[in-house]
Amino acid sequence: MSEGSSGGGQRGETLLYLTDEQLRKGIEAMFFAYKGFTSDPDRILETRGYGRAHHRAIHFIGRAHGTTVNNLLAILGVTKQSLNRVLRTLIEDGLVESRVGTRDKRERHLFLTEEGETLERALSEVQQARMREAFRIAGPGAVAGFREVLEAMMDPEMRRRYQRLAETGQ
Amino acid sequence: MSEGSSGGGQRGETLLYLTDEQLRKGIEAMFFAYKGFTSDPDRILETRGYGRAHHRAIHFIGRAHGTTVNNLLAILGVTKQSLNRVLRTLIEDGLVESRVGTRDKRERHLFLTEEGETLERALSEVQQARMREAFRIAGPGAVAGFREVLEAMMDPEMRRRYQRLAETGQ
DNA sequence: CATTTTATGTCAGCCTTGTTGACATTGCCA
DNA sequence: TGGCAATGTCAACAAGGCTGACATAAAATG
Numbered sequence: 001m002s003e004g005s006s007g008g009g010q011r012g013e014t015l016l017y018l019t020d021e022q023l024r025k026g027i028e029a030m031f032f033a034y035k036g037f038t039s040d041p042d043r044i045l046e047t048r049g050y051g052r053a054h055h056r057a058i059h060f061i062g063r064a065h066g067t068t069v070n071n072l073l074a075i076l077g078v079t080k081q082s083l084n085r086v087l088r089t090l091i092e093d094g095l096v097e098s099r100v101g102t103r104d105k106r107e108r109h110l111f112l113t114e115e116g117e118t119l120e121r122a123l124s125e126v127q128q129a130r131m132r133e134a135f136r137i138a139g140p141g142a143v144a145g146f147r148e149v150l151e152a153m154m155d156p157e158m159r160r161r162y163q164r165l166a167e168t169g170q
Numbered sequence: 171m172s173e174g175s176s177g178g179g180q181r182g183e184t185l186l187y188l189t190d191e192q193l194r195k196g197i198e199a200m201f202f203a204y205k206g207f208t209s210d211p212d213r214i215l216e217t218r219g220y221g222r223a224h225h226r227a228i229h230f231i232g233r234a235h236g237t238t239v240n241n242l243l244a245i246l247g248v249t250k251q252s253l254n255r256v257l258r259t260l261i262e263d264g265l266v267e268s269r270v271g272t273r274d275k276r277e278r279h280l281f282l283t284e285e286g287e288t289l290e291r292a293l294s295e296v297q298q299a300r301m302r303e304a305f306r307i308a309g310p311g312a313v314a315g316f317r318e319v320l321e322a323m324m325d326p327e328m329r330r331r332y333q334r335l336a337e338t339g340q
Numbered sequence: 341c342a343t344t345t346t347a348t349g350t351c352a353g354c355c356t357t358g359t360t361g362a363c364a365t366t367g368c369c370a
Numbered sequence: 371t372g373g374c375a376a377t378g379t380c381a382a383c384a385a386g387g388c389t390g391a392c393a394t395a396a397a398a399t400g
Contacts, residue, residue, distance in 0.1 A: 028335060141311070223385075
């Protein structure tokens with residue numbers, strides 16, 4: 001069962017940071033921090049009648065200009081029906097533009113319009129402000145550790161996507 | 171890839187770790203990592219017909235035995251109607267027990283039953299396993315940084331709850 | 341003691357966002 | 371030309387948020 005490190009745990013003083021207690025704290029920290037992480041954008045989105053799904057779409061379209069629907073589906077990890085509903089409203093509202101691919105005409109390439117970029121900036125501004133403050137308080141060493149742990153926590157495929165995005169913007 | 175990011179952190183120098191690019195990476199890391207963080211428990215919950223809301227309730231009841239409904243509401247940050255729906259099914263299914271308070275008979279104190287504890291262990295086992303592996307890969311220094319940043323990212327009230335939970339179990 | 345407040349539960353209805361399944365269109369490619 | 375890929379769309383459903391309204395019991399207060 002829960003053969004964690006708490007029961008017999010003395011043997012590795014060096015592994016103190018791997019006790020059940022430490023892991024539990026990590027789990028709860030993720031929960032509470034994620035709440036904070038999403039709260040500021042949520043407030044902005046609410047005034048527009050959008051939700052987190054819209055934010056995610058806007059973020060990754062703004063991040064990888066001209067990305068295809070399929071690529072976005074893979075990044076977000078939702079069904080096309082689910083994404084399409086969100087995408088449709090964003091296009092109708094004039095925040096996103098969908099252009100037929102030139103190389104492959106089956107593909108649609110997605111772009112933020114002027115208005116879409118404005119909203120994107122507003123959203124990332126508040127989210128970045130919170131993260132900037134957290135980074136500033138914690139300091140550069142902590143930030144490096146933060147990212148190392150998060151990266152190690154991702155599913156391998158998501159880690160690849162994350163790294164590819166970070167490096168190439170696609 | 172954590173490629174060092176912060177280079178120097180000399181004081182007059184750059185604060186390179188606070189660039190928009192670094193912040194964006196942090197934001198995306200949170201997104202992808204949270205996905206991984208919840209994926210293992212989600213798989214278990216699915217087989218039982220439960221969702222994340224059930225997991226959260228089970229986690230915090232298991233964490234703070236005998237907590238009241240009101241306390242749980244504050245921790246989870248949802249409405250009582252929302253929590254009640256989840257709590258009702260957990261009680262009906264015999265995973266949670268609700269006892270009338272002795273000091274204040276208006277209060278209900280919540281406990282996991284034997285079966286509830288079994289599920290709780292199964293859920294936290296897989297979640298802890300992922301976090302243990304991430305912590306092991308990243309190492310103790312990174313873990314400390316990870317928690318510092320997450321803590322700084324919480325809303326103050328949530329930070330207080332988090333710390334209180336971590337210290338007193340209530 | 342009467343009144344108000346608190347803690348909880350419940351009904352009803354709405355919204356977002358996820359799901360599955362089915363089907364149509366278009367265009368690439370062998 | 372036939373098959374597969376990329377996309378869009380319709381329909382139905384579920385989880386889990388939300389609000390509003392109302393009920394009950396018990397504590398707290400004037």
